[in-house]
Amino acid sequence: MRINADFSRRAIVTPRQYRWVASPQEGVERVMLDRVGAEKARATSIVRYAPGSWFPRHPHPGGEEILVLSGVFSEGDAHYPAGWYLRNPPGSSHQPSSGEGALIFVKLWQMRPDDRQSVRIDTRDPAAWSRQAGGAVCRLFSDAFEQVCLRRLAPHEALPTAPDGGTELLVLSGEMVADGQRCDSGSWIRLPAGDHARIRAGEYGATVYLKTGHLAAAAMEA
Structure with missing residues (x-):
């Protein structure tokens, strides 16, 4: 399959x-x-x-x-x-x-x-979060090959992508806009290595699961 x-x-x-x-x-x-x-x-x-x-x-x-x-x-x-x-x-x-x-x-x-x-x-523990730019981040895992976190984004805040290793995210609340396409809560987005998409939070901000750096190897293996 x-x-x-x-x-x-x-x-x-x-x-x-x-x-x-x-x-x-x-x-x-x-x-x-x-x-x-x-x-x-x-x-x-x-x-x-x-x-x-x-x-x-x-x-x-x-x-x-x-x-x-x-x-x-x-x-x-x-x-x-x-x-x-x-x-x-x-x-x-x-x-x-x-x-x-x-x-x-x-x-x-x-x-x-x-x-x-x-x-x-427990990502609902306030101690797991730290302030970053206009929002906040909860770091979940990081090594030389991938980085995983939750991010809270302010309204219209741009999400930094990882064009060298790809970006994957799940919208947990709010709305994200990817090159003009609106993606509401529950939407899953996968941007391959080399994709320079413009992606930002919607009018009321958003919280996302975010994984970066892991898709270059997946593209070669698939």
Whole structure:
């Protein structure tokens, strides 16, 4: 399966374009934003857990990155409400579930094989944020190959992109405008390496999940 699998091209998916697809596990469905592979795939998705749904314990050989968007996402006896950022490195395993239901943003098989860092950050903790330019930033992960954060942007504030390594973002609140295209809350935008898009917050500002530096390698591998 190949969905938005040409990482040398821009891709934008807005909530009006969501197509919910059932997963192999009852009560869990997903919107496939990009995907290379079948059920075990390099994938970026929005995943919805119905109340009481779960997956059996399983490994993640390529790692897994999660941002909880709403509800409560659980791993065994650990429970993560909306706003938590989780990073499970290659070789880790877990048993995910949700008692009350949850909506999460998930990236699979996108970590380097030597990445061994497990991350748990509550992005709703004010101490996790620092002021930057007209807004604020919550730093989630950084190494020589990628940088991940949440950013709050002031109204009409421009978002710095990373043309050398590509830029990916999920609009968490507010609105972003990419070269004139309006992208409201829930929109996913992927700008490949070399893309010099003009992207800014809308009239009332925005909060986004932002990952940069990681798409040059993806374009060569795909």
